[in-house]
Amino acid sequence: MPGPVQSIQRGAAILRLLARSSGKLGVGEIATSLGLPRGTAHGLLRTLQLVGFVEQDSATGKYQLGAALLHLGTSYLDVNELRSRAINWADALAARSCESVKIGTVLDGQVLVVHHVFRPDDTLQTLDVGSLMPMHATALGKVLLAFDSGAGAALGNGPLEAFTRRTIVAPKDLTRSLAGIREVGWAAQVEEMTVGEAGIAAPIRGHGGLVVGAIGISGAVERICDAKGQPNTALVTFVRDAARAVSRDLGAARW
Amino acid sequence: MATRYVMSIDQGTTSTRCIIFDQQGRLVSVTQREHRQHFPQPGWVEHDAVEIWRNLERIAPEALRQAGVGLEQVAAIGIANQRETTLVWDRHTGVPLRRAIVWQDTRTTALVDELAARPEASMVQKRCGLPLATYFSAPRIRWLLDEVPGLRERAERGEVLFGTMESWLIWNLTGGPDGGLHLTDVTNASRTLLMDLTTLEWDDDLLDFFGVPRAMLPQIRPSTETYGVARTVLPGVRIGAALGDQQAALFGQTCFAPGEAKCTYGTGGFLLLNTGKDPVRSTHGLLTTVGYQVGAEPAVYALEAPIAVTGALVQWFRDGLGLINSAPEIETLAKTVDDNGGCYIVPAFAGLFAPHWRSEARGVIVGLTSYITKGHLARAVLEATAWQTREVVDAMNADSGLALRGLKVDGGMTADNLLMQCIADVLDVPVVRPMVAETVSLGAAYAAGLAVGYWPDLEGLRRNWHRAAQWLPAMDPARRESEYDNWRRAVERTFGWLQPRR
Ligand SMILES: Nc1ncnc2c1ncn2[C@@H]1O[C@H](COP(=O)(O)OP(=O)(O)OP(=O)(O)O)[C@@H](O)[C@H]1O
Ligand SMILES: [Mg+2]
Numbered sequence: 001m002p003g004p005v006q007s008i009q010r011g012a013a014i015l016r017l018l019a020r021s022s023g024k025l026g027v028g029e030i031a032t033s034l035g036l037p038r039g040t041a042h043g044l045l046r047t048l049q050l051v052g053f054v055e056q057d058s059a060t061g062k063y064q065l066g067a068a069l070l071h072l073g074t075s076y077l078d079v080n081e082l083r084s085r086a087i088n089w090a091d092a093l094a095a096r097s098c099e100s101v102k103i104g105t106v107l108d109g110q111v112l113v114v115h116h117v118f119r120p121d122d123t124l125q126t127l128d129v130g131s132l133m134p135m136h137a138t139a140l141g142k143v144l145l146a147f148d149s150g151a152g153a154a155l156g157n158g159p160l161e162a163f164t165r166r167t168i169v170a171p172k173d174l175t176r177s178l179a180g181i182r183e184v185g186w187a188a189q190v191e192e193m194t195v196g197e198a199g200i201a202a203p204i205r206g207h208g209g210l211v212v213g214a215i216g217i218s219g220a221v222e223r224i225c226d227a228k229g230q231p232n233t234a235l236v237t238f239v240r241d242a243a244r245a246v247s248r249d250l251g252a253a254r255w
Numbered sequence: 256m257a258t259r260y261v262m263s264i265d266q267g268t269t270s271t272r273c274i275i276f277d278q279q280g281r282l283v284s285v286t287q288r289e290h291r292q293h294f295p296q297p298g299w300v301e302h303d304a305v306e307i308w309r310n311l312e313r314i315a316p317e318a319l320r321q322a323g324v325g326l327e328q329v330a331a332i333g334i335a336n337q338r339e340t341t342l343v344w345d346r347h348t349g350v351p352l353r354r355a356i357v358w359q360d361t362r363t364t365a366l367v368d369e370l371a372a373r374p375e376a377s378m379v380q381k382r383c384g385l386p387l388a389t390y391f392s393a394p395r396i397r398w399l400l401d402e403v404p405g406l407r408e409r410a411e412r413g414e415v416l417f418g419t420m421e422s423w424l425i426w427n428l429t430g431g432p433d434g435g436l437h438l439t440d441v442t443n444a445s446r447t448l449l450m451d452l453t454t455l456e457w458d459d460d461l462l463d464f465f466g467v468p469r470a471m472l473p474q475i476r477p478s479t480e481t482y483g484v485a486r487t488v489l490p491g492v493r494i495g496a497a498l499g500d501q502q503a504a505l506f507g508q509t510c511f512a513p514g515e516a517k518c519t520y521g522t523g524g525f526l527l528l529n530t531g532k533d534p535v536r537s538t539h540g541l542l543t544t545v546g547y548q549v550g551a552e553p554a555v556y557a558l559e560a561p562i563a564v565t566g567a568l569v570q571w572f573r574d575g576l577g578l579i580n581s582a583p584e585i586e587t588l589a590k591t592v593d594d595n596g597g598c599y600i601v602p603a604f605a606g607l608f609a610p611h612w613r614s615e616a617r618g619v620i621v622g623l624t625s626y627i628t629k630g631h632l633a634r635a636v637l638e639a640t641a642w643q644t645r646e647v648v649d650a651m652n653a654d655s656g657l658a659l660r661g662l663k664v665d666g667g668m669t670a671d672n673l674l675m676q677c678i679a680d681v682l683d684v685p686v687v688r689p690m691v692a693e694t695v696s697l698g699a700a701y702a703a704g705l706a707v708g709y710w711p712d713l714e715g716l717r718r719n720w721h722r723a724a725q726w727l728p729a730m731d732p733a734r735r736e737s738e739y740d741n742w743r744r745a746v747e748r749t750f751g752w753l754q755p756r757r
Contacts, residue, residue, distance in 0.1 A: 067580055078581065078583060078587050080583035080584060080585075080586040080587050080670075081581050081583040081584060083583065083670050083672075084581075084582070084583040084667070084670040084671075087670045087692050088282055088285060088691075088692065089282075091282065091690050091691055091692060091723055092281050092282045092283075094690060094723065095279065095281040095690050095691075095721070096281060116724065117690070117723045117724065118721075118722055118723055118724060118725070120690055120721035120722075120723070121721070122721055122722050125722075125725075127672070127724055127725065127726065129672050130672075
């Protein structure tokens with residue numbers, strides 16, 4: 001087993017130091033207190049600032065604990081901010097795929113729709129923002145389940161609600177399906193929620209790769225799937241590209 | 256042949272953005288960089304034009320890289336810009352003489368009062384369509400000419416150039432001191448107070464009135480036309496369009512027919528109504544302005560209602576009060592309560608623009624009781640944008656004699672669902688957001704693409720417009736009326752706050 005990672009130890013020490021001190025600290029003070037070279041301390045602070053764990057006073061240049069530390073356990077990214085940051089790419093996805101786009105996050109074991117872009121055919125559609133959808137029967141929900149180990153807790157161990165003949169109801173089938181989703185990096189749903197409808201979704205990642213939401217398209221099964229009933233590969237690519245673009249804007253390095 | 260694209264540059268009040276669009280008007284890549292806001296004195300707002308130019312130098316190649324697009328694949332560049340922001344620079348060195356004076360800046364208040372007292376002042380609005388106000392460029396040019404020693408003489412000799420941001424960027428892109436093109440488009444020129452709205456030329460009487468030498472002014476050109484070819488940053492690419500950002504949004508929303516209108520929500524809010532080939536004079540506090548001019552075709556005019564502060568109030572809530580960490584959190588905070596709790600905020604930070612035009616007004620928060628929480632304040636912040644929209648829509652309806660049947664919206668604030676619902680509620684008409692919220696950029700791209708034949712005509716562009724979201728009114732009419740009444744009473748309390756210096 002590898003030994004402790006030095007930079008994480010040092011980062012933790014900086015956080016403890018800032019938590020103990022009553023005011024704000026400059027980079028020099030922090031470096032001296034911890035016996036670190038100034039450049040090293042600066043690098044660590046920059047990274048901690050990037051993830052929101054420390055904040056820098058723009059006038060004095062001094063550091064203090066960041067607001068993100070205060071609600072570590074709760075929402076990591078405000079859902080309204082997620083929408084603002086994703087809106088351009090969600091629009092572009094709807095325009096490319098010619099389907100409606102939704103962005104979802106987890107709320108009490110369900111998918112909360114935080115953004116919705118109409119299918120670009122100018123037919124009458126109503127805005128679904130704020131509605132809740134089941135996790136196990138939607139592409140967005142399955143992505144969120146697959147990449148957020150805490151999200152599944154609310155589903156319990158019993159059989160899941162069936163919406164159609166194709167809904168995954170056995171927990172062990174769902175577990176297998178989620179493993180597959182983790183492997184390929186996207187999810188599909190074919191008539192699992194509503195007969196005649198299908199969807200494709202991919203994860204949105206923030207700093208460090210943490211999944212903060214999912215983006216996907218949904219529509220008539222004959223448009224989403226090919227002749228063999230498999231999700232259309234071009235659409236899958238559009239969805240994954242959009243998810244990557246949002247993730248990149250949110251600061252996820254590799255996606 | 257490789258796929259071709261159009262690039263837009265949106266030089267805004269808070270940031271500069273480059274976006275690459277494909278032929279269906281879909282966004283392919285976007286890069287953005289904020290620049291510093293300088294507030295050297297209360298009421299003064301400045302930007303460093305060199306910083307803005309450097310930002311463009313960075314983000315334009317980055318947008319190409321992100322899209323995986325080569326220079327040779329860019330059919331044209333279109334520029335949209337913050338309007339009225341005033342810059343003078345040295346023709347030989349390319350160095351600005353001062354920081355740019357931003358459209359929100361009110362340092363020229365005394366100068367404008369002085370000018371307004373002259374007998375010829377009534378000629379101004381007749382000639383250029385705009386009221387004499389600190390909002391526009393000419394008083395700022397005059398202020399600089401008075402303030403900077405030797406500037407007037409140098410300006411008269413043509414050694415110093417004036418321009419708004421599109422002129423500055425085009426001049427630099429086309430070579431700067433080394434043969435850079437010094438030009439502006441009709442929409443930007445129509446915001447200076449110096450252009451005759453019907454001839455679309457600089458007007459000698461207006462130049463005399465403001466004491467601005469003609470030699471420092473850029474040449475006025477149509478909004479869409481190949482002005483020249485970039486020599487740096489995007490070398491070899493044609494520059495096909497320039498428009499003020501709000502006119503660009505009108506274009507991007509494809510409001511090409513008289514009677515079509517849009518409202519853009521960014522730092523400020525701007526409602527523009529296409530009025531066709533004839534300038535329509537307002538009797539309800541709106542501006543007459545040029546909407547766009549496509550090549551050699553006649554100009555299309557617009558009635559405009561500018562609201563000075565919409566998103567800027569959210570920004571103040573974040574930066575000035577520190578009650579939220581990011582602008583979108585205003586919605587989260589506002590949703591912690593069901594209503595405004597009786598509290599109203601009128602953000603007359605730099606006076607009030609349309610329809611009031613009260614430069615002496617200053618902001619108020621009214622209805623404070625110990626019941627009010629930051630949640631109620633957040634609601635009041637969003638409602639301020641909605642009610643200000645209601646006021647300008649009422650004015651627009653009164654001027655046009657027609658009732659608006661739906662509002663097309665765009666800009667960063669349209670990501671706020673609570674706000675969009677609130678606007679639909681107070682206007683009592685559906686609010687519609689198009690598939691591209693960055694309509695300013697899209698409009699600049701459309702205009703440039705038209706100039707170089709990338710898109711054939713306006714009708715083709717119209718087909719790219721699709722509804723992305725819609726909010727339907729759902730407010731009890733009696734409540735709407737009583738809330739509007741409260742709002743109007745709050746607005747009255749801002750009037751007359753600043754008193755002439757005794
Ligand atoms: N979700 C939101 N709710 C409310 N206001 C928001 C939200 N998101 C952004 N804003 C506000 O919208 C503005 C940003 O919008 P946008 O990006 O269209 O403006 P901008 O183009 O930068 O403005 P300018 O062109 O004047 O620089 C900011 O003032 C910000 O406070
Ligand atoms: Mg803008």
